[in-house]
Amino acid sequence: MIEVTLDYVLLKRKMTSKELAEKIGITQSNLSILKTGKAKGIRFETLNKICEVLECQPGDILRFHEDN
Template identity: 60%
Template sequence: MPIQINLDNILANKDMKSKELAEIINLTEANLSILKSGKAKAVRFSTLEAICKALKCQPGDILEYID
């Protein structure tokens, strides 16, 4: 898939665990894992907004298009 998810890098830079982010954004760890691995078929804007708010980042920091 040409869309790369950079969530692991951002979490590492913020010194935050996936479990902590999942709790903050009210998402199961399993669903967050699916998103992080790039296996998700879609992401809701509300979820993306919650992630950006929790990590104080922009959507472009999380999602990257690679041709």
């Protein structure tokens, strides 16, 4: 299972979801779907923009956990 830890990175960067959505060019509702883990996928282009704006690596916002 993939866990999205974007909220944690946003908190560390002192940035709101609204600011991030504006900077990467997606709607707040689409960002919310990603943050809550309800997204079925993410485009590499979007992931690239998130990492660029937050100055992080994909592994900082996505974590893998074994299903139990």
